Amino acid sequence: MIPAAATLDEIATVPALLAYWTAQDRTAMAARFHEQAMTYGDLSEAVETLSSALIAAGIKHGDRVAVLVPPSIDFYVSYLATVSVGAIWLGLNPKHTAEELAYVINDADPKLILFQSEIRGRAFSETINEIARSNELRPLVVEITGSGLVRSLADHISFPAAILQNAASPSDRTSVHPDDPALIVYTSGTTGDPKGALIPHRGLTRCSLIQAELLGLERPIALNNLPINHIGCVGDITTYILAGGGCVVFQEQFDPEGGLALIEKHRITAWLQVPTMFQLSFDRGRPEAYDLSSLKVIVWSGAPASRNLIERLRGLAPLIANLYGMTETVGSITYAIDEPLDIFEETVGSPPPAYCVRVGSAEDMPANDGEIGEIQVKGPMHMLGYWRRPKATAEAYTPTGWLKTGDLGRRRSDGRIELAGRLKEVFKSGGYNVYPREVERCLEDCDGVSMAVVVPVRDEMFFEVGHAFVLPKSNDAPNEQTVMDFCRSKLANYKVPKKVTIDPDLPMLPIGKLDRKALKKRAAEQQP
Numbered sequence: 001m002i003p004a005a006a007t008l009d010e011i012a013t014v015p016a017l018l019a020y021w022t023a024q025d026r027t028a029m030a031a032r033f034h035e036q037a038m039t040y041g042d043l044s045e046a047v048e049t050l051s052s053a054l055i056a057a058g059i060k061h062g063d064r065v066a067v068l069v070p071p072s073i074d075f076y077v078s079y080l081a082t083v084s085v086g087a088i089w090l091g092l093n094p095k096h097t098a099e100e101l102a103y104v105i106n107d108a109d110p111k112l113i114l115f116q117s118e119i120r121g122r123a124f125s126e127t128i129n130e131i132a133r134s135n136e137l138r139p140l141v142v143e144i145t146g147s148g149l150v151r152s153l154a155d156h157i158s159f160p161a162a163i164l165q166n167a168a169s170p171s172d173r174t175s176v177h178p179d180d181p182a183l184i185v186y187t188s189g190t191t192g193d194p195k196g197a198l199i200p201h202r203g204l205t206r207c208s209l210i211q212a213e214l215l216g217l218e219r220p221i222a223l224n225n226l227p228i229n230h231i232g233c234v235g236d237i238t239t240y241i242l243a244g245g246g247c248v249v250f251q252e253q254f255d256p257e258g259g260l261a262l263i264e265k266h267r268i269t270a271w272l273q274v275p276t277m278f279q280l281s282f283d284r285g286r287p288e289a290y291d292l293s294s295l296k297v298i299v300w301s302g303a304p305a306s307r308n309l310i311e312r313l314r315g316l317a318p319l320i321a322n323l324y325g326m327t328e329t330v331g332s333i334t335y336a337i338d339e340p341l342d343i344f345e346e347t348v349g350s351p352p353p354a355y356c357v358r359v360g361s362a363e364d365m366p367a368n369d370g371e372i373g374e375i376q377v378k379g380p381m382h383m384l385g386y387w388r389r390p391k392a393t394a395e396a397y398t399p400t401g402w403l404k405t406g407d408l409g410r411r412r413s414d415g416r417i418e419l420a421g422r423l424k425e426v427f428k429s430g431g432y433n434v435y436p437r438e439v440e441r442c443l444e445d446c447d448g449v450s451m452a453v454v455v456p457v458r459d460e461m462f463f464e465v466g467h468a469f470v471l472p473k474s475n476d477a478p479n480e481q482t483v484m485d486f487c488r489s490k491l492a493n494y495k496v497p498k499k500v501t502i503d504p505d506l507p508m509l510p511i512g513k514l515d516r517k518a519l520k521k522r523a524a525e526q527q528p
């Protein structure tokens with residue numbers, strides 16, 4: 001653990017974390033992916049080389065670097081190298097459609113796009129090159145070939161690898177400030193337009209150091225199989241492990257049995273996932289076939305876990321914990337660690353002393369204990385705002401500067417917070433946020449659809465899934481399969497509604513909008 005003397009303000013940038021642990025022990029293991037293994041010494045060298053190459057490629061402080069790779073060592077090195085030259089790293093999700101990728105790339109305007117040509121059988125070269133060609137800034141596009149990340153970039157900017165070592169003398173590097181943005185993480189509001197939350201170095205380091213201290217593991221070893229465009233992958237797992245001087249074991253994508261095999265093989269000590277992933281690991285992964293005795297901490301986050309699931313997790317590790325936070329808060333803002341079952345079920349624990357978290361009233365004041373209000377946070381570690389969206393940024397805060405989470409909750413007299421539903425309509429499917437308006441807009445683009453509403457319904461496996469109600473155009477109503485297929489061609493799978501009801505007599509509000517509340521009730525009544 002980083003000694004208390006190295007306070008949150010002393011190690012307040014991501015490269016400072018890497019430098020600290022490399023200085024402690026260069027031979028300690030930092031990352032694994034398939035047969036690749038990197039010590040802290042190896043990782044620092046790879047980061048140094050790639051950051052020199054980035055500078056040689058013209059990447060400057062504040063430029064965006066977009067990366068499309070699975071959770072892997074390439075992800076880790078690209079993230080650390082980008083932020084160590086003061087540029088802003090952006091993760092892309094291979095599950096996203098060409099349209100979704102184009103939206104994010106065109107919004108962030110990266111100067112460089114690094115991508116793996118094929119991920120899970122999908123080829124990306126044409127899509128990424130096409131997007132880059134139509135982007136006004138014409139980003140440099142680099143396909144990562146078999147020769148690796150650095151070599152691929154070097155080949156592209158056509159200078160010999162030897163130059164890389166000297167390409168960036170220390171004076172070429174602008175220093176990185178704790179309040180500089182390190183990442184852009186795209187997230188959507190109720191309007192469905194994804195917005196890029198700017199995540200500062202200080203937020204990543206502070207939240208991760210606090211998490212490392214609270215979970216209390218010496219050099220933790222964690223499984224990381226979350227998509228790289230999610231804060232969970234970059235912040236809650238990777239930077240947390242870096243803050244504790246530990247090792248990240250990457251897995252290309254979540255796979256219920258493969259994850260268990262990695263826990264056994266690498267003696268993983270920290271297992272952090274969303275509840276749906278744990279449930280799938282137990283239901284489909286044959287947990288009894290693997291030795292999971294190395295596990296010391298299990299953490300769920302992103303959605304509530306059922307009593308049954310919590311009981312199973314408790315049987316697997318000496319310490320279990322429920323962490324609550326969101327992209328914009330950077331890390332978790334409340335912690336429930338080693339609590340009785342009822343507390344785990346009812347609450348998300350309480351904020352650590354370093355965080356300012358309140359339940360806010362409609363008058364921009366703290367609500368009384370027991371009263372429902374919006375959970376809000378203040379302090380230097382949360383997002384800096386939304387990329388190029390001053391209006392949305394202003395709307396994200398109360399007049400007195402509290403960041404609004406959009407989650408409703410109440411503070412109990414014991415200081416713990418109970419979640420009480422969503423202020424917004426966003427729902428969670430398998431750990432992902434689904435923004436109904438985005439899906440509705442897609443449905444409304446389908447031939448024969450006049451209007452659509454998507455509401456969440458409870459689901460054993462995914463926690464919530466979408467049920468779409470579609471008002472057809474009078475003459476050429478599509479069938480349910482056509483609508484589903486259309487969504488599948490436009491949206492990532494977790495956004496596609498699992499049920500579609502086409503009905504010309506859907507309940508309407510007087511102003512001509514579909515009645516979302518009535519449809520939510522109808523969907524719940526139709527649940528088996």
Ligand code: AMP
Binds near residue numbers: 301325
């Ligand atoms: P994201 O920005 O994708 O990380 O999603 C954040 C949202 O997930 C929060 O606003 C909450 O609504 C929900 N969430 C996060 N952690 C928890 C948790 N431990 N229990 C219940 N819901 C959670």
